[in-house]
Amino acid sequence: MGKIKTAYFCQNCGAQSPKWIGKCPSCQEWNTYVEEVIEQPKDKQHGYKKSSGSGSAKPKKLSEISTKEAPRTHTGITELDRVLGGGVVAGSVMLIGGEPGIGKSTLMLQLALKAKDKRVLYVSGEESDVQLRMRAERIELNSSQCIIYTETDTGNIFHHINEINPDIVIVDSVQTMISQAVESTAGSVSQIRQSASEFIRYAKETGTPVFLVGHITKEGSLAGPKVLEHMVDTVLVFEGDSNYIYRILRAAKNRYGSTSELGIFQMQAKGLFEVSNPSELLMSHYDNSLSGIAVSATIEGIRPLMIETQALVSSAVYGTPQRSSTGFDIRRLNMLLAVLEKRCGFRIGAKDVFLNIAGGIKVNDPAIDLGVMCSIISSGEDKPVKPNVCFASEIGLSGELRPVTRIEQRIAEAEKLGFNEIYVSKYNIKNLQINPEKIRVVASNKIEEVFKRLF
Secondary structure (H helix, E strand, O other): OOOOEEEEEEOOOOOEEOOOOOEOOOOOOEOOEEEEEEEOOOOOOOOOOOOOOOOOOOOOOHHHOOHHHOOOEOOOOHHHHHHHOOOEOOOOEEEEEEOOOOOHHHHHHHHHHHOOOOOEEEEEOOOOHHHHHHHHHHOOOOOOOEEEEEOOEHHHHHHHHHHHOOOEEEEEOHHHOEOOOOOOOOOOHHHHHHHHHHHHHHHHHHOOOEEEEEOEOOOOOEOOOOHHHHHOOEEEEEEEOOOOOEEEEEEEEEOOOOOOOEEEEEEEOOEEEEOOOHHHHOOOOOOOOOOOEEEEEEEEOOEEEEEEEEEEEEEOOOOOOOEEEEOOOHHHHHHHHHHHHHOOOOOOOOEEEEEEEOOOOOOOOHHHHHHHHHHHHHHHHOOOOOOOEEEOOEEOOOOEEEOOOOHHHHHHHHHHOOOOEEEEEOOOOOOOOOOOOOOEEEEEOEHHHHHHHHO
16 A cells, blocks of 8 residues: 655645745735545555546647537527627636625526536535426526436545536535545645546546536635646636625636626516617616716726716715725726826815726726716716716816727717717727717717816
8 A cells, every 4th residue: 555645735726835934925825734645555446537548549640630620509599698608619718706694505506407408417516406496496497308316425426427427517515525635624726626627637538518616715716726827728706795685607718719798687586587678778877967976988898888877076074085896996086086186177186086887897898088087077067977878088187088999889878878978089989980870979088178068
């Protein structure tokens, strides 16, 4: 019997050390190193192992490889297909993470029940088969092709996988899986790495797509070793707030598509419902005009969205003025406030400024700069922005309006939702390829011109 080798792993970031150390040099956390077995005796069997040299894959020239052999498979959930880049690629491994109760298991169960003519194996290590049946009845979906298997041992799982031969495998969650190749508790770094590598090897050798559900840490990052995100093909992040019904699916990594795509869902009593027109959902409706509110045209992936920006400017109660932002970069907010103070002459340096992006989503598009500044001035002067007016322009440090990309799509989305005016940079209309009829495009060079027309 061979000698058992052990090492120390950081339970926060997965860093390895030959001896115990108090502070992790990688993530700077204290007391996170735990001793784990890294090599087992030769007579230990792996959960899924294929001897080297016996595989069917052979070296090929790049020109000999055909992409038509692996078409994308539609999951039955349009928003999920959008984020994945048009569907699931054969042999791909997707890791989906999110906070507890955000809807990861519900989304995966809906995928298993909506995938048409596909045999889906749903492996659950957290819920019993009765609980999964109750969840399926709650979302009112049923499928004869969905197979439920409650197990945590990867050896037993692959034994049944070889018998069932599924088209899609869902593992909920990878932190509960246990491989006999290593002697560690479930959820440890070595167990997560070993279990995930076995599923990845199975997916690549058989061409079967595999979804891995992962937990996140208190900092919001995916639990387990960071190398796990490098091993998989796609990393999906399920975001949302328990106070809102909206759920946002983003691709933090995607080898087969864009990482800027966005999928929006509504969490209701009967499961997750797709939002086909998120612009109407993310905009509030008021009977009377209110100050501090402006609407901007932004782009998420290939989808134009109308985002409502809410600002509140008040006198500072304490000595130092407060700057608070939700859904918008606080550093960019400070930059825009400095432009208002220096270039436009608005004295807001001694006032509190609070900014909120309606709907609880995060926006990184610089095209909402003009909308943010207009909402701040509207609140500071207590004058509402005209109804049916929106904005799409970046602001430079000298107060000029800078052009933004894909202005035609932004204008078309604003026109579709009934806006009468859209303020853009004059450099955007030079090569404008559309001639809108129901919306007036107002081109300006300086932000002072926009303020004079609005207020």
